[in-house]
Amino acid sequence: xxxxxxxxxxxxxxxxxxxxxxxxxxxxxxxxxxxxxxxxxxxxxxxxxxxxxxxxxxxxxxxxxxxxxxxxxxxxxxxxxxxxxxxxxxxxxxxxxxxxxxxxxxxxxxxxxxxxxxxxxxxxxxxxxxxxxxxxxxxxxxxxxxxxxxxxxxxxxxxxxxxxxxxxxxxxxxxxxxxxxxxxxxxxxxxxxxxxxxxxxxxxxxxxxxxxxxxxxxxxxxxxxxxxxxxxxxxxxxxxxxxxxxxxxxxxxxxxxxxxxxxxxxxxxxxxxxxxxxxxxxxxxxxxxxxxxxxxxxxxxxxxxxxxxxxxxxxxxxxxxxxxxxxxxxxxxxxxxxxxxxxxxxxxxxxxxxxxxxxxxxxxxxxxxxxxxxxxxxxxxxxxxxxxxxx
Numbered sequence: 001x002x003x004x005x006x007x008x009x010x011x012x013x014x015x016x017x018x019x020x021x022x023x024x025x026x027x028x029x030x031x032x033x034x035x036x037x038x039x040x041x042x043x044x045x046x047x048x049x050x051x052x053x054x055x056x057x058x059x060x061x062x063x064x065x066x067x068x069x070x071x072x073x074x075x076x077x078x079x080x081x082x083x084x085x086x087x088x089x090x091x092x093x094x095x096x097x098x099x100x101x102x103x104x105x106x107x108x109x110x111x112x113x114x115x116x117x118x119x120x121x122x123x124x125x126x127x128x129x130x131x132x133x134x135x136x137x138x139x140x141x142x143x144x145x146x147x148x149x150x151x152x153x154x155x156x157x158x159x160x161x162x163x164x165x166x167x168x169x170x171x172x173x174x175x176x177x178x179x180x181x182x183x184x185x186x187x188x189x190x191x192x193x194x195x196x197x198x199x200x201x202x203x204x205x206x207x208x209x210x211x212x213x214x215x216x217x218x219x220x221x222x223x224x225x226x227x228x229x230x231x232x233x234x235x236x237x238x239x240x241x242x243x244x245x246x247x248x249x250x251x252x253x254x255x256x257x258x259x260x261x262x263x264x265x266x267x268x269x270x271x272x273x274x275x276x277x278x279x280x281x282x283x284x285x286x287x288x289x290x291x292x293x294x295x296x297x298x299x300x301x302x303x304x305x306x307x308x309x310x311x312x313x314x315x316x317x318x319x320x321x322x323x324x325x326x327x328x329x330x331x332x333x334x335x336x337x338x339x340x341x342x343x344x345x346x347x348x349x350x351x352x353x354x355x356x357x358x359x360x361x362x363x364x365x366x367x368x369x370x371x372x373x374x375x376x377x378x379x380x381x382x383x384x385x386x387x388x389x390x391x
Contacts, residue, residue: 065093070106074124089388093141103153117157132202143205144198150210173217183227199251209258212272233273241282256285264320293345310361317369337373359387
């Protein structure tokens, strides 16, 4: 009896061993090492997963945001005041300058190419890690604004990346600014490297601004070089954004692009490379700058657009929403999140002073058009608290 029991036990153990070996064939298991120091870039420890879905890593929220310059973030009192605004109202996101309109970094970059250009001079945010800690602790969605191709700092230092004139020199716009060449893939890498560094710092989203070709100045003498042959401006911009999203998705961040407000209703690329449907295939979010003050008299049948904020925003957003919805063949396409006007355009010959009613009218126009997110723009970072719902 005892012998029989031992034989049964032995048989059961053999069966379990065989079953375990067979079952484990389809398992992904860690490969352990004797080393106590793990290299985070090593493939020694884990078997690679095939075709991971990076979309699952992205922190998607319904953004209601405001804009902050590097100066504001670097000045503790002003920064704290805006954080209080976020904590006490419906605002849940901030857009922070990372690379500004001059191509300068707002915090010190560790990238050698950026250091070489001198873009780290006079950084305004002395401790970006402390800033990100405040945002995390207050559950604030962080968006890094990167001025893309308008970059006098890198353009002057890296002439091979800059837009050229027909004489072979660096082309400059009417303000004397050089631009990075949107057709040049080395320019792409300079920009996306900065974006990746921002993602590593903790930003949830990368927002590319000035993601277009230059318009101001004598554009007739521009020579974009051999890389532009056979490629349209719209194709170049869309390919850059697709390239940026491909790299940045692996960091788990959302990618957005700012576009002119008229892009929402113009069928072509306005000769700047911004074509709505093309960009909608290349990013997660499109942010049209639908400031009523920026529309000419008579736009959409409105005599004075600055005086009719609801009509201008609603018309722009409704058309854009319909155009993107009509892209039936596209599996993944961008959502719309407009930049709204929270400033008074006193530079206009005839203007309207913007307050709570005008700002809220634009927010309502956005919702009525079917969009669910928005951003407020004020260059001086002085926002109309009375336009915002309290939390």
